[in-house]
Amino acid sequence: MKKVLTIAGSDSSGGAGIQADLKTFSAHGVFGMSVITAVTAQNTQGVFAVQDITPEMIASQLDAIFTDIEVDAVKIGMVSQIDTIKVIAEKLRQYKPKHIVVDPVMVSKSGYDLLSPDAKEALIQELIPLATVITPNLPEAEVITGRNISTLKEMEEAAILIHSLGAKAVLVKGGHLEDDATDVSYDGYEFTYYKGTRIATNNTHGTGCTLSSSITSNLANECPLNEAISKAKEYITLAIQHSFSIGKGVGPVHHFYSMYQKAGIQHV
Numbered sequence: 428m429k430k431v432l433t434i435a436g437s438d439s440s441g442g443a444g445i446q447a448d449l450k451t452f453s454a455h456g457v458f459g460m461s462v463i464t465a466v467t468a469q470n471t472q473g474v475f476a477v478q479d480i481t482p483e484m485i486a487s488q489l490d491a492i493f494t495d496i497e498v499d500a501v502k503i504g505m506v507s508q509i510d511t512i513k514v515i516a517e518k519l520r521q522y523k524p525k526h527i528v529v530d531p532v533m534v535s536k537s538g539y540d541l542l543s544p545d546a547k548e549a550l551i552q553e554l555i556p557l558a559t560v561i562t563p564n565l566p567e568a569e570v571i572t573g574r575n576i577s578t579l580k581e582m583e584e585a586a587i588l589i590h591s592l593g594a595k596a597v598l599v600k601g602g603h604l605e606d607d608a609t610d611v612s613y614d615g616y617e618f619t620y621y622k623g624t625r626i627a628t629n630n631t632h633g634t635g636c637t638l639s640s641s642i643t644s645n646l647a648n649e650c651p652l653n654e655a656i657s658k659a660k661e662y663i664t665l666a667i668q669h670s671f672s673i674g675k676g677v678g679p680v681h682h683f684y685s686m687y688q689k690a691g692i693q694h695v
């Protein structure tokens with residue numbers, strides 16, 4: 428069984444962060460491990476408090492995993508602070524996992540800063556050069572490039588710019604577009620388009636975490652990058668189609684559909 432690691436924050440309500448990542452890993456049949464960077468008190472309505480884990484504790488978690496277990500792919504989500512980013516980058520440069528998927532989480536769907544504003548530059552300089560693929564949504568791509576992005580053409584231009592910062596490939600996600608939820612990737616040679624019809628639902632908590640964890644699982648399972656992304660796009664589309672309301676705000680996506688489907692069991 429392939430072994431995958433998420434380095435991310437905990438979402439107490441289970442829709443995003445570490446919890447979404449581990450659910451996605453299980454649904455893909457890979458063995459999930461986690462390094463927790465921050466604990467958030469959040470629910471479907473908002474983020475109410477954040478406690479960052481110390482850089483020393485993050486380093487210890489990474490050492491514990493990498494000195495014992497061969498890791499097939501890593502995903503990075505919420506990284507919170509400059510020192511958190513620096514220690515993660517240092518350890519990943521030391522242990523050199525084959526695949527690193529960077530989801531540059533900045534602001535939650537509910538509008539809370541999950542990345543300290545002064546840490547944006549560190550994320551760009553330290554994590555982008557390590558990325559097999561980086562998966563910004565439109566607001567994140569705007570912060571990284573300093574440009575406004577609202578069309579497919581502007582998404583392509585942003586992908587070229589972010590690629591030039593050192594990522595091997597870039598996937599600009601269209602979840603925040605007005606029309607279709609089409610994503611575009613660029614690997615330095617060509618663009619690939621992942622078409623998605625917009626699903627009319629408010630329950631999209633953790634879509635980005637789920638997509639990046641699905642890509643990570645597929646890379647661990649030795650899919651070439653474009654196939655890893657297109658399978659992940661199918662997975663997130665099904666997960667959004669089967670999302671549901673819990674609580675009073677933005678509900679989570681459904682993670683077990685592919686398992687039910689494989690087993691021939693009706694979705695419940």
Ligand SMILES: Nc1ncnc2c1ncn2[C@@H]1O[C@H](COP(=O)(O)OP(=O)(O)OP(=O)(O)O)[C@@H](O)[C@H]1O
Binds near residue numbers: 608635
């Ligand atoms: N309403 C929707 N219908 C269909 N696909 C969607 C919808 N919303 C998002 N997606 C898709 O979900 C994936 C994640 O994109 P999105 O832009 O939502 O990421 P994100 O903003 O980083 O998510 P999050 O911040 O919740 O982790 C992309 O493939 C995007 O196209």
Ligand SMILES: Cc1ncc(COP(=O)(O)O)c(N)n1
Binds near residue numbers: 535541632633635
């Ligand atoms: C710990 C953690 N990581 C990531 C997100 C982003 O997800 P969303 O944009 O859906 O709020 C989050 N809310 N919490």
